[in-house]
Amino acid sequence: xxxxxxxxxxxxxxxxxxxxxxxxxxxxxxxxxxxxxxxxxxxxxxxxxxxxxxxxxxxxxxxxxxxxxxxxxxxxxxxxxxxxxxxxxxxxxxxxxxxxxxxxxxxxxxxxxxxxxxxxxxxxxxxxxxxxxxxxxxxxxxxxxxxxxxxxxxxxxxxxxxxxxxxxxxxxxxxxxxxxxxxxxxxxxxxxxxxxxxxxxxxxxxxxxxxxxxxxxxxxxxxxxxxxxxxxxxxxxxxxxxxxxxxxxxxxxxxxxxxxxxxxxxxxxxxxxxxxxxxxxxxxxxxxxxxxxxxxxxxxxxxxxxxxxxxxxxxxxxxxxxxxxxxxxxxxxxxxxxxxxxxxxxxxxxxxxxxxxxxxxxxxxxxxxxxxxxxxxxxxxxxxxxxxxxxxxxxxxxxxxxxxxxxxxxxxxxxxxxxxxxxxxxxxxxxx
Amino acid sequence: xxxxxxxxxxxxxxxxxxxxxxxxxxxxxxxxxxxxxxxxxxxxxxxxxxxxxxxxxxxxxxxxxxxxxxxxxxxxxxxxxxxxxx
Numbered sequence: 001x002x003x004x005x006x007x008x009x010x011x012x013x014x015x016x017x018x019x020x021x022x023x024x025x026x027x028x029x030x031x032x033x034x035x036x037x038x039x040x041x042x043x044x045x046x047x048x049x050x051x052x053x054x055x056x057x058x059x060x061x062x063x064x065x066x067x068x069x070x071x072x073x074x075x076x077x078x079x080x081x082x083x084x085x086x087x088x089x090x091x092x093x094x095x096x097x098x099x100x101x102x103x104x105x106x107x108x109x110x111x112x113x114x115x116x117x118x119x120x121x122x123x124x125x126x127x128x129x130x131x132x133x134x135x136x137x138x139x140x141x142x143x144x145x146x147x148x149x150x151x152x153x154x155x156x157x158x159x160x161x162x163x164x165x166x167x168x169x170x171x172x173x174x175x176x177x178x179x180x181x182x183x184x185x186x187x188x189x190x191x192x193x194x195x196x197x198x199x200x201x202x203x204x205x206x207x208x209x210x211x212x213x214x215x216x217x218x219x220x221x222x223x224x225x226x227x228x229x230x231x232x233x234x235x236x237x238x239x240x241x242x243x244x245x246x247x248x249x250x251x252x253x254x255x256x257x258x259x260x261x262x263x264x265x266x267x268x269x270x271x272x273x274x275x276x277x278x279x280x281x282x283x284x285x286x287x288x289x290x291x292x293x294x295x296x297x298x299x300x301x302x303x304x305x306x307x308x309x310x311x312x313x314x315x316x317x318x319x320x321x322x323x324x325x326x327x328x329x330x331x332x333x334x335x336x337x338x339x340x341x342x343x344x345x346x347x348x349x350x351x352x353x354x355x356x357x358x359x360x361x362x363x364x365x366x367x368x369x370x371x372x373x374x375x376x377x378x379x380x381x382x383x384x385x386x387x388x389x390x391x392x393x394x395x396x397x398x399x400x401x402x403x404x405x406x407x408x409x410x411x412x413x414x415x416x417x418x419x420x421x422x423x424x425x426x427x428x429x430x431x432x
Numbered sequence: 433x434x435x436x437x438x439x440x441x442x443x444x445x446x447x448x449x450x451x452x453x454x455x456x457x458x459x460x461x462x463x464x465x466x467x468x469x470x471x472x473x474x475x476x477x478x479x480x481x482x483x484x485x486x487x488x489x490x491x492x493x494x495x496x497x498x499x500x501x502x503x504x505x506x507x508x509x510x511x512x513x514x515x516x517x518x
Contacts, residue, residue, distance in 0.1 A: 090458055149489040152481035 011199035015269050015276035015431070018112070018262035019372050020105030022098045022212075024060035024255055025358055027070060028105060033376040037404045039385035041358045043253055045238045050138055051217040054224035058231040058238040060255035060360030062212065067097040077104065078113055084170045093135040093157055095212045096166050098258035099126075103167050103209055106260040109277075112171075112205065116272050117264075119174035123203035126163040127190025128211035128364025129181035137216035163211060175203040182285070183418030184324075186210070187259070187367020188426055192283035194263045195426075204268035210259040210365025220254075226293065228252060230327050243388035244325035244354030245332045245399065252326040255360020259368035276431045278375040281411075282311030283426035290421035295331045300338035303423035304413055308342075311427035313411070315343050318350055318427075320383065320409040322374045324417045325354025326361050335415065336394040342413075351407060353400045357387035367416040371428060374412050378430035381408045442514045445491065449510055452486040469505045487513060 019029050024042025026032035035042070042060035046053070071077070071085055081104065089100045107113055112122070136158055143150050156162050164177045176197055182189035187210040194206040215223075223229050230251035234241040242253040269276055284306025288299030308315060321343075323335055340347050355373040356362075362369045377383060382404045389399055410430040417423050450464050456479050464473065470480045481497075487509075488495060493516050503509050 086458060091456070146489070148494050149485060152478055152485055156478065 011201065012265035012267050014195050014198045014263050014280050015266055016261050016278045016280060016375060017205070017264045017269050017274045017276055018106035018108070018110030019277060019375065020102035020107070020109070020260040021257060021369065021372055022062055022065065022070070022102050023257035023259070023359055023362070023369065024062055029372060029376065032372065033380060036355070036358060036373055036376065036384040037380065037382055039358065039387055039403060041239050041242070041387055042255065043238050043242050043360055048217070050134065053217050053220050054229065057220060058241045058253055060253065062098065062256045065094065065098065067101065070101045071104070074108065077108065081113060081170065088166050088169050092166060093132065095131050095135070095214045095258070096157070096163060098212045099163055099167060099209050099260070100170060102258040102260040103171065103207060106207065106262050107171055110205070110262040110264065111272070111274050112262065116274065117205045117268060119172040121175055121204040122173045123175040123194065123197045123206035124164055124168055124173045124177040125190045125194045125197070125206060125208045126160065126167070126179045126211060127186045127208060127368060128213070129160050129179060129186065131160050131163070131211040131214070131364060132158050133219060134214040134216040137218060163209060167207065167209060171207070173207065182422040182424065183420055184361065184363050184366055185285070185416040185418035185422045185424040186364040187369065187371070188283065188414070188416040188424035189285060189367070189422070191261065191263070191280065191367060191371060191426055192285060192424065195280055195283055198263050198265050205262055205264040208261045208263060208368060210257070210362070210368030212256050212258045212365060213254065213363035214256065215254060228293065228328065240388050242327045242357050242360060244323070244327045244357050244386065245336070245393050245397070246389045247391040247393055249327040249329050249332055251328050252356070252361040255356065255362045257359060257362040257365050257369045259362070259365045259372055261368055261371060278378055278431055279429045281313065281427040281429050282309070283307050283424065284310050285422065285424045288421040288423060293419045295334040295417055296421065296423070297334050297337045297341065299421060299423040300335060300415070300417060301341045304338065304342045304415065304425040307413060307425035307427050313427060316346060317411050318343065318413055320351040320374070320377070320412040322370045322412060322414040323352055323354050324415040326356055331417070332393060336397060339397070348396050348398055350398055351383045351400065351409060352397050353384055353386050355384070358384070367414065367424065367426070370414050370416070371426065374414050374428050378409065378412070381406060383407045383409065441517050442510055445510045445513045445517065446506070448490045449483065449487050449506060449513070452483045452490070456482045456486070464506070466507045466510065467505055484509070491517065493517070
């Protein structure tokens with residue numbers, strides 16, 4: 001039993017000092033948290049609007065997104081920041097605008113405005129790749145007819161790194177910046193990169209921005225084609241289609257969220273009197289050397305053990321696991337086996353749930369979404385429901401049920417696994 | 433060009449260009465006069481190309497970008513478009 005974190009590595013402790021989200025179940029962290037606690041799902045039938053979609057397309061889309069309205073929602077957002085956001089992002093693609101709104105919420109909460117930390121000491125990690133597919137697809141038909149009228153802004157907007165330019169200009173971020181990708185594990189890959197930048201002292205604070213997965217009909221068709229999507233048996237009851245760890249799970253249900261965290265060294269937070277919301281103790285990525293989609297027990301175990309080692313903890317410290325839990329039969333089964341291996345005898349004592357049951361699978365941003373879900377559960381003292389878990393594939397696991405459970409947990413693993421054998425896990429801890 | 437003012441095509445071209453300036457730069461139409469340059473109005477190089485491309489599309493024109501090389505203000509831009517409409 002390791003109660004205190006031993007000094008496994010030099011460098012500061014890394015706190016989360018700000019969070020922001022635009023999701024299918026809330027356009028603020030407070031609204032998102034309330035939906036989690038009440039078990040409100042964002043999953044609906046989707047109407048095709050760009051082109052042919054697989055039959056029975058079901059997902060958790062961000063609905064009613066109004067960039068100008070969301071930008072102006074807080075009277076205390078500094079005018080220059082609002083102006084900069086309007087100037088840079090007013091006509092930008094949806095995925096950029098959603099990141100801007102989530103980033104400003106996180107920035108606000110961290111108190112980084114107007115000048116909490118010098119811009120040169122702030123980093124930016126954009127988590128996600130292929131984030132402009134729907135934007136590109138939407139221009140394709142006109143481009144084939146009249147290529148000369150392609151918007152010159154395409155030269156910028158087709159790049160995932162456009163997110164770096166836009167967010168850094170609006171927020172005045174001038175430290176290190178990058179796009180970090182790892183398919184469905186991109187969010188955690190980004191958080192791990194941000195954690196390292198702060199630990200290494202390269203920056204004092206780092207915005208990690210998980211980007212909305214705005215899929216084009218081609219990605220929908222491809223995921224459908226490989227049999228990865230759920231929703232067949234519950235085509236007429238979309239809210240029942242996403243069922244992580246239930247025997248009638250069929251595949252993942254895509255979701256959308258832009259999700260941002262501000263990571264910051266404890267010294268920097270202390271210096272400017274910022275409140276930490278949680279601590280990110282560690283994280284790890286482990287590949288299992290495959291070009292395909294299959295999950296792997298050993299890869300997942302190595303990611304979780306690596307994250308614990310990085311955190312200086314052993315598995316006995318873990319009270320809660322926010323699973324990758326996508327509602328995919330193979331993926332859910334493999335994750336349960338991996339959790340059994342990592343948690344050992346404590347497997348039946350550790351709370352387990354799957355945020356994707358409510359949010360859908362937010363793909364690139366999922367890791368950041370689920371870090372936020374974990375932190376709001378710490379802070380509000382509940383474990384959110386496992387929606388549609390009627391007949392668990394693993395009866396010994398300590399799943400929450402159809403309603404939230406009051407349970408003060410303080411230390412958690414949050415898993416994200418991606419196609420191409422990318423396994424990641426991070427360790428989060430409540431403060432005070 | 434008529435000596436006493438803008439020809440009708442030039443005037444309507446200016447209306448199209450002005451509409452795209454308003455859209456791309458988020459300006460009030462009163463801020464835009466034909467003697468100003470796009471840079472004066474705060475446009476960067478990509479904004480300028482966006483305004484030119486959108487205006488070409490609205491006017492149904494396909495003009496080589498080299499034709500705009502000597503343009504120094506909105507009026508010059510309008511004149512290039514108008515000359516291709518004749």
